[in-house]
Amino acid sequence: MSSFLTDVMPLEPSWWAIAARIALTVVAGGLIGLDRERGGHSAGFRTTILVALAACLAMIQANLLLSVYGKTPGFFSQMDVLRFPLGVLTGVGFIGGGAILRRGDMMTGVTTAATLWFMTIVGLCFGGGQIVIGTVATVVAFIVLSPMKRLDTWLRCERKATLVVYGSRSDIPDLSNVLAPLQCSAVFVAWGPTEDDRIGATYELRWLAKDPDASARAILAAVSEAQEIAHFAMHSTTG
Known part of the structure; x- marks a missing residue:
């Protein structure tokens, strides 16, 4: 199991593997986004999919560059491939900050911002080929956002x-x-x-x-x- 989780990000992923990562990201983003859309939140179905998909594509791009990373300067310029996912996380931070509103003692959008940040991580997992981790994270997020929300009805x-x-x-x-x-x-x-x-x-x-x-x-x-x-x-x- 450990070997499977560490070997799922090959240096040269196939087009089928890339398509599977993108498809799973869209499914995960759609599942979480649909729940947020039904709740009438600002970041709903399409927004959640786009955020997760952007993270996935950034990680796929980083994966594709792994095969050329570390070559001598005579072949191409050096590049830190992790700048792609880190840049996405920074960008989502601005989006999440814009989703949070405060009016006096009332604050809204905290869960929406956290959802966008979480779905970015899920997109990075799928984009990097960590299918098991991304799938488990999506299921856990759906449980937290949907069934566990009912706790609010009986908690004092x-x-x-x-x-x-x-x-x-x-x-x-x-x-x-x-x-x-x-x-x-x-x-x-x-x-x-x-x-x-x-x-x-x-x-x-x-x-x-x-x-x-x-x-x-x-x-x-x-x-x-x-x-x-x-x-x-x-x-x-x-x-």
Whole structure:
């Protein structure tokens, strides 16, 4: 097995071997990209395939140059063939950075950027002839992105939100009695003007819940019975 994994990158790969590497890369990129496309993410089906395919082709080019690498300068100029895959990884870093957006405490695109970076590695594996490693990596990535995503529906994760209630500077509203039954903590941040030019007290809320939407509605319902709410915003990180 060890010999098979180390001998799959011949100095002169056949056209059939190159075609197989490209085809497997397209299949792997399509499988992961289709899952991202169904989720409505920015980097979907075609983008994932193109990123993986670019990495594959760069590695194939490096493989083809291995047969001439190390010759004397009298035959041709010296070249570091690993510059091709390293250049692809650098380029994907810029693409991934562009996919990540931050608006205040909300960050989106982290999983998308990680997926593009991971698929680049998969493309390099297929392009270099490491078929077994590339196939296993694709299967693992699909499991992580699709079936394991269901863990989010039953894991109790920490939720965060910003709450603003109307009040006066002379008396800070006490929300502990209202939020204690919901296992939610409220930390007073500051007084400030609201959108309708009234005075509001800003709080940072933290609580554990499986369903962020249902728990947020319960918190809003409980607070609204005791205080007049001016603003409420969830803090979240999405892929």
